[in-house]
Amino acid sequence: MAVNQDDILEFNQFDGLPLSSRYYTMLKERKSLPVWGVKCKFMDYITNNQLVIVSGAAKSGQSTQVPQWCAEFCLSMQYRHGMVVCSQIHRQRTVDLALRVADEMDVNIGHEVGYIIPFHNCCSTDTVLKYCTDDMLLSEMMSDPLLERYGVVLIDQAQERTVSTDLLLGLLKDVLLARRELRVVILTAPYSSEKLLRHYENVPLIQIDGERPCKTVHGNKRGGVKDYLYASLQLALEIHGSQERGDIVVFLATEQEIECACAILRQEGAGVASSQGELMPVSVCPEQIGSLTMLTEGTTRCRKVFLTCGSTEDLFWAAHNICFVIDAGVQKRFVYNPRIRASSIVIRPISKSQAECRKQLIGPTGKCFCLYPENTPRPAENVPHILESDITSTVLFLKRMEIAGLGHCDFIDRPDPEGLMQALEELDYLAALDNDGNLSEIGIIMSEFPLEPQMAKTLLASCEFECVSEVLTIAAMLTAPSCFLVPPVELKQQAFRCHQNFHHSEGDHFTLINVYNAYKQSQPGSFCSPERWCEQHFLSFSALQMADAVRSELTEVLKRLELPVSCPAFGGKTNTLNIKMALIAGFFMQVARDIDGTGNYFILTHKHVAQIHPISVYGTISPKLKIPEWVLYHEHTLAENNCIRTVTQISAHEFIRMIPQYFFYNLPSSESKDILQGVIKHSSAAPGKGKSEEQPLNNSTSGEQSYERCVIQ
Incomplete structure (x- = not known):
C-alpha cells in the first residue's frame, strides 16, 4: 500500500516532538528573508573556519536565522563542544529575539531556546540556544574564562561598539587560540566590517544583500540644532494628513526632544484630518518594556509615530507596517573626560552605517526623509564607547x-x-x-559585584559600619534608571510637591531610601496597587521594580561571599552617620565645597565649579533648608547646566576621617584643601587625642608608606 507523503509526521530535531503547522508557516516567512540565500555558504564557512563575519542591515534577518543555523551546527556535532550563545546590547531586544526564535524553532521558551538579561534568567538544562546581553556574557567569563559551555559564540550588533562588546571581541582572540574547536560569529552592519576584517585578518566575510532601497529625500540645506525637531514634527503631520497608509519612525537626538515631540504631536495631531484615524505618538527607548509588542500590534483607525533616539534601529526588526522614516541625522553621546572625572554631552552626526540601517527599515515602496544634505560628511561607523x-x-x-x-x-x-x-x-x-x-x-x-568600583567599595564599607541594608537600597536605586518621572508642564508643580514628600534633610541618597521604603510598603492588598501608587506619586514603577531586583541580587552576592548583612536601622542618628561614612569610603573622590554660600561648589580633585541639579533636595533654595558647605555627589555632568547630581551633605571632619592620606596630599592646592589641613592640625592638637583610627591623616608613618603605594608608572 502506497504511503501518502503528506501523512508522514516530521519531528523537530531539537525536542523530538512533531512539528506544528505554524512551524511551516513561519518557515515560509523565514525563507523570504534576505539572509536565507547565504545559509549554505554560512554552514560551509562555520564548518571550516573558527571565525566568520556576517554583514547585513537591520531587517535582513541575521539576528534570528544565523543563531538557529549555529544551533543546527552544534546539533550535528552532538553538542560535544557546547551550546550556542548570542550577545545583544539591549535587554528588550534580547527577550524579543529569544521569543521569536523559539517560535520559529517550534520549541518552548526557557527550554531549548532561552535568554538571560540582568536580574532575570530564562534558561534550563535543555537550552541549546541562549540569547543574552553582552554584559551578562562578559560577567560569565569571570567564572568560565574560556567559555567552555559554548561551541559557538555569536556577537551581534558589533557595529555599536559598546564597551562590553569590545571587551568580548578582544578577549575572544585568545579564547580561540586556547580552544581550537570553538566557533565565533560576528554579526555587524554595512560599512562596519572593514575594521573587523583588519583586526582578525584573513577571516571569511558574508555580505547580505538588502532589499531594493527605498526612495530617499535629503534636505537642501544644513539646519541648526533646533531646526530638525520642528521640521520632523511638521513632516510627520503632513504625512498623516496626506498619505493613505503606514506608520512613521522619527529619529531624534535626545530623550528631552522625544518628550517635547510627544507633547506637540498629541496636541497638534488631534486637529489633522486623516483616513488613518488619530495620530498616536509612541516613545521608543532601548530598554522600554514591551516596545516590540507595541510595534507589531495593529491598532484600528490609528497611525503610530515612533519617536526614538540613539542606536535603536535594531529595535524595529519585527515592525512590518513602517512606511516612512524621518531622520534628523544627529545623535547624543556622553563623552567622559578623565582629567575632571565628568561627562559632557556632545551632539554629532550619525555614522554611514546608522544612516543605511535607518533606510533599510522600510521596503522599496516606503520613503526616507533625511533632514540633512546628501553630501554631509559623516564617519563610516560610530566612535567606540571605550x-x-x-x-x-x-x-x-x-x-x-x-x-x-x-x-x-x-x-x-x-x-x-x-x-x-x-x-x-x-x-x-x-x-x-x-x-x-x-x-x-x-x-x-x-x-564580584555588578556595580561601579566606587559603589562596590561603599557596599563593602557598609559591612564595617553596620548599615548594609540602607546602602543596598542606595546602590540599587542608583543602578536602576531614575525613579522620578518628569510629567507634562501643566503637572510639574504637582509632581514636585509629591516628590518633596520624600525629601530627606541629609540629602539625595537618603531621599532614595525614603522612596524605596515607601514603595515597598505599597504592596498588593493595601489601599492601592504599587503601580497605582507610583502613578499617584509621579514615580516610575518599572524603575522601582528594577531597583528591587538589583537589591535582591546584591543581597545574594553578599550572602555568597559570607559578608554580614545588618538589620535595617534607618532614621537613627548613628545610622545616618554610618551611611555617610560608607559613602565617603567609596566616593571620597567626588566631594565639593560651597565657596560663597550661594551654591557654587568647588570640586576638590580638579578645581571646577558646579551647581547642584535642580531636582536635588538642595536644588531649590528653601528657608527651612540651609545650603550645606561640604557635599558628596554621585555624578558630575558638563551639560548646558554643569550640575552635580545625587548630593548628600557631609562635614569636613567626616571627610578627613575616611580618606586615604596619599589621596589628600595629592589634591591640588586650594583654599578648600587649606581648610581641611586646618581641621587635621586642630584635631591632632586637641587634648586627649593621639594617634587613632579616627584620624588616619595624623599618622605620618602611614603617610610615607602611602606615598610609595600611590606612584603608578
Missing part, C-alpha cells in the same frame, strides 16, 4: 581576568592612555590594587 567612557570598571574586570589567565585583551581600538592611568589611580585609591599593581583581596571582592 574611547569615550570611564573605564575604571573595565580595568577592574581585566585585572580580575588576569587571575583567570586571560589578562591580555587585544582591543580593536585601544583605550586612551590618560583614561587608563586615571582608572588605575582610582582603583589604587580604593585599595583595590596591591603594591605590585595586581588586585588586592578587597579588589577581588569588589569585582
Whole structure:
C-alpha cells in the first residue's frame, strides 16, 4: 500500500516532538528573508573556519536565522563542544529575539531556546540556544574564562561598539587560540566590517544583500540644532494628513526632544484630518518594556509615530507596517573626560552605517526623509564607547581576568592612555590594587559585584559600619534608571510637591531610601496597587521594580561571599552617620565645597565649579533648608547646566576621617584643601587625642608608606 507523503509526521530535531503547522508557516516567512540565500555558504564557512563575519542591515534577518543555523551546527556535532550563545546590547531586544526564535524553532521558551538579561534568567538544562546581553556574557567569563559551555559564540550588533562588546571581541582572540574547536560569529552592519576584517585578518566575510532601497529625500540645506525637531514634527503631520497608509519612525537626538515631540504631536495631531484615524505618538527607548509588542500590534483607525533616539534601529526588526522614516541625522553621546572625572554631552552626526540601517527599515515602496544634505560628511561607523567612557570598571574586570589567565585583551581600538592611568589611580585609591599593581583581596571582592568600583567599595564599607541594608537600597536605586518621572508642564508643580514628600534633610541618597521604603510598603492588598501608587506619586514603577531586583541580587552576592548583612536601622542618628561614612569610603573622590554660600561648589580633585541639579533636595533654595558647605555627589555632568547630581551633605571632619592620606596630599592646592589641613592640625592638637583610627591623616608613618603605594608608572 502506497504511503501518502503528506501523512508522514516530521519531528523537530531539537525536542523530538512533531512539528506544528505554524512551524511551516513561519518557515515560509523565514525563507523570504534576505539572509536565507547565504545559509549554505554560512554552514560551509562555520564548518571550516573558527571565525566568520556576517554583514547585513537591520531587517535582513541575521539576528534570528544565523543563531538557529549555529544551533543546527552544534546539533550535528552532538553538542560535544557546547551550546550556542548570542550577545545583544539591549535587554528588550534580547527577550524579543529569544521569543521569536523559539517560535520559529517550534520549541518552548526557557527550554531549548532561552535568554538571560540582568536580574532575570530564562534558561534550563535543555537550552541549546541562549540569547543574552553582552554584559551578562562578559560577567560569565569571570567564572568560565574560556567559555567552555559554548561551541559557538555569536556577537551581534558589533557595529555599536559598546564597551562590553569590545571587551568580548578582544578577549575572544585568545579564547580561540586556547580552544581550537570553538566557533565565533560576528554579526555587524554595512560599512562596519572593514575594521573587523583588519583586526582578525584573513577571516571569511558574508555580505547580505538588502532589499531594493527605498526612495530617499535629503534636505537642501544644513539646519541648526533646533531646526530638525520642528521640521520632523511638521513632516510627520503632513504625512498623516496626506498619505493613505503606514506608520512613521522619527529619529531624534535626545530623550528631552522625544518628550517635547510627544507633547506637540498629541496636541497638534488631534486637529489633522486623516483616513488613518488619530495620530498616536509612541516613545521608543532601548530598554522600554514591551516596545516590540507595541510595534507589531495593529491598532484600528490609528497611525503610530515612533519617536526614538540613539542606536535603536535594531529595535524595529519585527515592525512590518513602517512606511516612512524621518531622520534628523544627529545623535547624543556622553563623552567622559578623565582629567575632571565628568561627562559632557556632545551632539554629532550619525555614522554611514546608522544612516543605511535607518533606510533599510522600510521596503522599496516606503520613503526616507533625511533632514540633512546628501553630501554631509559623516564617519563610516560610530566612535567606540571605550574611547569615550570611564573605564575604571573595565580595568577592574581585566585585572580580575588576569587571575583567570586571560589578562591580555587585544582591543580593536585601544583605550586612551590618560583614561587608563586615571582608572588605575582610582582603583589604587580604593585599595583595590596591591603594591605590585595586581588586585588586592578587597579588589577581588569588589569585582564580584555588578556595580561601579566606587559603589562596590561603599557596599563593602557598609559591612564595617553596620548599615548594609540602607546602602543596598542606595546602590540599587542608583543602578536602576531614575525613579522620578518628569510629567507634562501643566503637572510639574504637582509632581514636585509629591516628590518633596520624600525629601530627606541629609540629602539625595537618603531621599532614595525614603522612596524605596515607601514603595515597598505599597504592596498588593493595601489601599492601592504599587503601580497605582507610583502613578499617584509621579514615580516610575518599572524603575522601582528594577531597583528591587538589583537589591535582591546584591543581597545574594553578599550572602555568597559570607559578608554580614545588618538589620535595617534607618532614621537613627548613628545610622545616618554610618551611611555617610560608607559613602565617603567609596566616593571620597567626588566631594565639593560651597565657596560663597550661594551654591557654587568647588570640586576638590580638579578645581571646577558646579551647581547642584535642580531636582536635588538642595536644588531649590528653601528657608527651612540651609545650603550645606561640604557635599558628596554621585555624578558630575558638563551639560548646558554643569550640575552635580545625587548630593548628600557631609562635614569636613567626616571627610578627613575616611580618606586615604596619599589621596589628600595629592589634591591640588586650594583654599578648600587649606581648610581641611586646618581641621587635621586642630584635631591632632586637641587634648586627649593621639594617634587613632579616627584620624588616619595624623599618622605620618602611614603617610610615607602611602606615598610609595600611590606612584603608578
